[in-house]
Amino acid sequence: xxxxxxxxxxxxxxxxEVVSLAGGMPYISALPLDAVGExxxxxxxxxxxxxxxxxxxQGDPGLREGICEVMSLEGIRAHPDEVVVTVGxxxxxxxxxxxxxxxxxxxxxxxxxYVGALGTFASYEADVVHVPMDDDGLIPDALAAVLARLGRRxxxxxxxxxxxxxxxxxxxxxxxAEILGICQRAGLPVVEDNPYGLLGFDGEPGRxxxxxxxxxxxxxxxxxxxxxxxxxxxxxxxxxxxxxLVLAAESAVLCHSSFAQLLVREYLASQPWREQVxxxxxxxRERRDAMLDSLQASLPAGCRWTTPGGGFYxxxxxxxxxxxxxxxxxxxAARVAYVPGTGFYADGAGLDHLRLSYCYPEPDRIREGVRxxxxxxxxxxxxxxxxxxxx
Ligand SMILES: Cc1ncc(COP(=O)(O)O)c(C=O)c1O
Numbered sequence: 001x002x003x004x005x006x007x008x009x010x011x012x013x014x015x016x017e018v019v020s021l022a023g024g025m026p027y028i029s030a031l032p033l034d035a036v037g038e039x040x041x042x043x044x045x046x047x048x049x050x051x052x053x054x055x056x057x058q059g060d061p062g063l064r065e066g067i068c069e070v071m072s073l074e075g076i077r078a079h080p081d082e083v084v085v086t087v088g089x090x091x092x093x094x095x096x097x098x099x100x101x102x103x104x105x106x107x108x109x110x111x112x113x114y115v116g117a118l119g120t121f122a123s124y125e126a127d128v129v130h131v132p133m134d135d136d137g138l139i140p141d142a143l144a145a146v147l148a149r150l151g152r153r154x155x156x157x158x159x160x161x162x163x164x165x166x167x168x169x170x171x172x173x174x175x176x177a178e179i180l181g182i183c184q185r186a187g188l189p190v191v192e193d194n195p196y197g198l199l200g201f202d203g204e205p206g207r208x209x210x211x212x213x214x215x216x217x218x219x220x221x222x223x224x225x226x227x228x229x230x231x232x233x234x235x236x237x238x239x240x241x242x243x244x245l246v247l248a249a250e251s252a253v254l255c256h257s258s259f260a261q262l263l264v265r266e267y268l269a270s271q272p273w274r275e276q277v278x279x280x281x282x283x284x285r286e287r288r289d290a291m292l293d294s295l296q297a298s299l300p301a302g303c304r305w306t307t308p309g310g311g312f313y314x315x316x317x318x319x320x321x322x323x324x325x326x327x328x329x330x331x332x333a334a335r336v337a338y339v340p341g342t343g344f345y346a347d348g349a350g351l352d353h354l355r356l357s358y359c360y361p362e363p364d365r366i367r368e369g370v371r372x373x374x375x376x377x378x379x380x381x382x383x384x385x386x387x388x389x390x391x
Pocket of ligand 1: 228
């Protein structure tokens with residue numbers, strides 16, 4: 001296990017003079033914190049003996065009912081018995097990998113992929129093989145080609161089909177059926193990681209992969225729609241995997257925080273959570289627009305970036321010859337932070353890309369951050385013109 005690029009960055013990026021476009025922290029101040037505080041106090045006063053007691057490895061049944069209601073917004077029809085509560089979706093990723101992967105096993109993952117998933121796969125010594133994406137998400141032909149070329153059967157495909165971290169793109173409708181078809185024919189389990197599915201900026205949420213294939217192992221979380229500090233996520237999986245998930249969860253943590261689970265359950269039952277998700281969507285949309293407008297206004301020719309329809313991230317490609325990792329200290333000196341693309345690949349790729357997040361800073365700070373970043377890229381281009389490529 002090695003420290004991720006993001007981890008090393010957090011300390012520097014947290015300085016107030018730095019505009020951090022690096023971390024993916026939700027904007028918690030937009031939650032009705034007073035109401036949540038009142039609920040928490042009331043919960044302890046009324047049901048403290050349960051809320052502060054051990055619970056079950058599968059999670060609170062009432063919360064699991066609420067989770068099924070949340071998932072129905074993306075077309076998933078699941079029974080509460082099919083849901084396993086986890087410590088955020090990060091723990092679900094860990095448990096799934098623990099169940100499926102022995103050292104040296106192959107895991108397929110989009111290139112680029114969420115850094116936290118890659119860290120988990122590495123800690124179980126998986127051999128990650130990336131499958132390329134484009135603006136419509138994972139490329140079906142590329143997946144088929146990787147499967148044909150590998151000669152070994154991968155343990156699963158890890159994918160984040162909606163508002164991808166870090167690429168900011170979504171798997172198009174027609175490709176969803178194609179990818180599911182390829183995986184079904186190859187007997188390849190699909191792990192769908194979906195923290196951002198409800199945070200689309202245009203219209204109602206789309207359908208999750210799991211909505212069209214009950215064999216899909218689905219990971220959800222309240223980290224982006226309520227708060228990551230609660231550490232409440234979940235997995236939905238076919239029966240055999242689900243039983244193992246409960247055993248693995250029990251061996252990892254005995255049970256999840258009863259207090260956090262009951263708080264989320266109460267929040268779903270008594271607060272206007274659908275309206276609150278809309279509040280988040282509007283807020284993040286405004287920030288996405290601020291970022292896209294200022295990228296358009298200030299970045300030099302040769303840069304290209306994705307246009308996210310939801311979620312938290314823009315994936316930015318640098319002009320040829322520039323190295324996002326080498327540029328980072330100069331960006332920090334210019335008081336702007338991002339995550340170099342290499343963090344999102346298991347194989348050293350991604351030097352010419354970086355991830356920008358727009359979820360946390362106010363729009364004015366985003367504009368200022370992009371202005372600073374543009375200055376840094378301009379200076380790199382001048383260096384390259386004088387001394388040749390930096391890589
Ligand atoms: C794609 C993806 N998966 C999983 C997680 C982990 O989320 P949590 O453990 O807070 O549910 C994140 C967090 O940023 C993420 O972006």
